[in-house]
Amino acid sequence: MSQAGMIMEFVHRRRRGAELFLLVLALAVGVGAYAAVGLGVDGEVPTDLITYGGWLAALVVIAHLVVRFVAPYADPVLLPVVAALNGLGLAVIYRLDLAEDTTFARQQLTWMSLGVALFVIALLVLRDHRVLQRFTYTSGLLAIILLLLPMVPGLGTEINGARIWIHLGPFSFQPGEIAKLLLVVTFAGYLVLHRDALALAGRRVLFVDLPRGRDLGPILLMWLVSLGILVFQTDLGSSLLFFGLFLIMLYVSTERAGWLVLGTGLFIGGALMAYRFEPHVRVRVDTWLHPFDYYSDAQGATSFQLVESMFGMGWGGLLGRGLGLGMPERIPRAESDFIMGALGEELGLTGVIAVILLYGLIVERALRASLICRDGFGKLVAVGLAGVVALQVFVVIGGVTRLIPLTGLTTPFLSYGGSSLVANWVLIALLLRISDYARRPAPTLSTEDDADQEATQVVKMA
Structure with missing residues (x-):
């Protein structure tokens, strides 16, 4: 076999066995941590350890089998x-x-089951990611509708100062996660x-080619949408996420640093306006700058x-107090907004760095x-989905x-929250579908096609 053939064979290995091995290690982390908490x-050890471990293993095995059969060339690291x-x-x-005598973990496991189910459906239904390009503007319209739903009287509700939730019967849902x-x-x-049009250069200022004035419409529109989310829904996190996401994809698409300069200027201007005119943002910034000045108001406030x-992360130190040996329950809503604080207290700086590395992977x-x-x-x-994860993790941690300043987003896959967990499982399904297409061997011409093509070239040369 030639060297080129050996390289192609190496590049296009399916690596499902490696994925299965890594999944066993991932299960050991999850089930082992659950047992350590009980101890x-x-x-x-918890009395339901076998039931819990079996349910978790079943979900992971189902996801692995679906990937093995419908996306065999997908990345072997993402799912573990x-x-x-x-x-x-x-x-x-x-x-x-x-x-705290609550049952959030049981509910989260149920949401994980729904997330894996949608993960499976997404991989089975979407066999080629390029089909989604047909729904470019339909997706945008649906996203706008979802973002407006929390503003509908009787449907949307305000939780913790942000109006980003809707009630459907006994369930509450955050439509921005799907949006x-x-x-x-x-x-x-x-x-x-x-x-091609957006990549054209306009006026040059300080060695940076700024975009043309006629091409500023999309970024100005996203800037206004982000400010609208901030003002009407009091959702600082989603505002940052959506504008940052568009700016990243715009820069990657055009390779023009001028868009970054312009986007940064718009962000700074929007931040100053929000601090000046939006009390919610002013409180977040003041709490960030002077947290101990507001600490005395323990029940109302702010910090x-x-x-x-x-305090908890400082007490945890480098290696942490150990699972079950700290006091993370002192942090209000630690299971959702501040799960990284609880994790840092009991697993220490080492555990936090390990989690950040997993997100980096x-x-x-x-x-x-x-x-x-x-x-x-x-x-x-793929760049956009990577940007969603990176931005969300950055603003949360x-x-x-x-x-x-605090933004109110959830930590992907860690925090309690059904809409976030389900949407992120679908996000991983899309990434696996794209990686399967990217890693799959390119179709090769048959011998007869090669001969016909060679004969045609000879005729043209003659």
């Missing part, structure tokens, strides 16, 4: 990393349940069609959650799929560690 709190994060998040939520996936499809489809998380594998994907739409969708 730390009660001095014995997600399984490890989801299992660890369940264990931390269970630890908070034991302290972010639809917006990725919309942005990718739009930029594939218009990137009690942040300061308790800082998701982003890296998504960008790798984008690099080797053979169509522009798939490249941009940055807020918990007081690097930036």
Whole structure:
């Protein structure tokens, strides 16, 4: 076999066996953490450990089998990393349940089951990601409708100061989690069609080619939409996420640094306007800058959650107190907004860094799929999905560690929240579909086709 043939064979290995091995390690992390919580709190393993471990293993095995048969060339690292994060998040939520006498972990496992079910459906139904390009503007329209739903009287509801939830019977749902996936499809489809025009340079200022004035419409529209979300829904996190996502995809599509300069200027201007005219944003910024000045008002305010998380992570130190041996229940709503604070207290800085590295792996594998994907739409969708994960993790962990003001987003796969967990499982299904297409061997011509093509070339040369 030639060297080129050996390289092609290496590149196009399916690696499903490696995925299965990594999934076993991921299950060991999730089930082991669950058992460690029981030992730390009660001095014995939980009585439902076998049932819990069996349910978790069944979900992971089902997901693996579907990937094995319908996306055999997909990235072998994504699913194990997600399984490890989801299992660890369940264990931390269970630890908070034991302290607060709640049942969030059981509900989260149910949401995980729904997420895996939609993950399977997405892979079975969507056999080619390029089909999504046909629904570029339909996806945008649906995203706008979903973002407006919380503003409908009687349907939307305000929780913790943000109006981003809707009630459907006994369930509450955050439509923005689905909207972010639809917006990725919309942005990718739009930029594939218009990137040549958007890449044209305008006036040059300080060695940077700014875009032409006639091409500023899309970024100004997204800027206004983001400000609208901030003002009318009081949702700082989603506002940052949507505008940052569009800016990343616009820059990757056009390779023009001028868009980054312009986008940064718009972001700074919007942030200053929000701080000046939006009380919710002003409180978040003041709490970030001076958290201990507001700590005395323990029940109303503003910084009690942040300061308790800082105390907990400081107490955890480098290696943590151990699962079940800290006091993360002192942090209000630790299972959702501040799960990284609870994790940092009991697993320490080492555990936090390990989790960040897992998220980094998701982003890296998504960008790798984008690099080797053979169509522009798939490249941009993969970049957009990587950007969603990266931005969300940055603003959440940055807020918990007081690097930036708190934004209110959930930590992907870790935090309690059904809409977030389900949407992120669908996100991983899309990434696996794109990576399967990108890693699959390119179709080769048969021997007869090669001979016919060679004969045609000879005739043309003659």
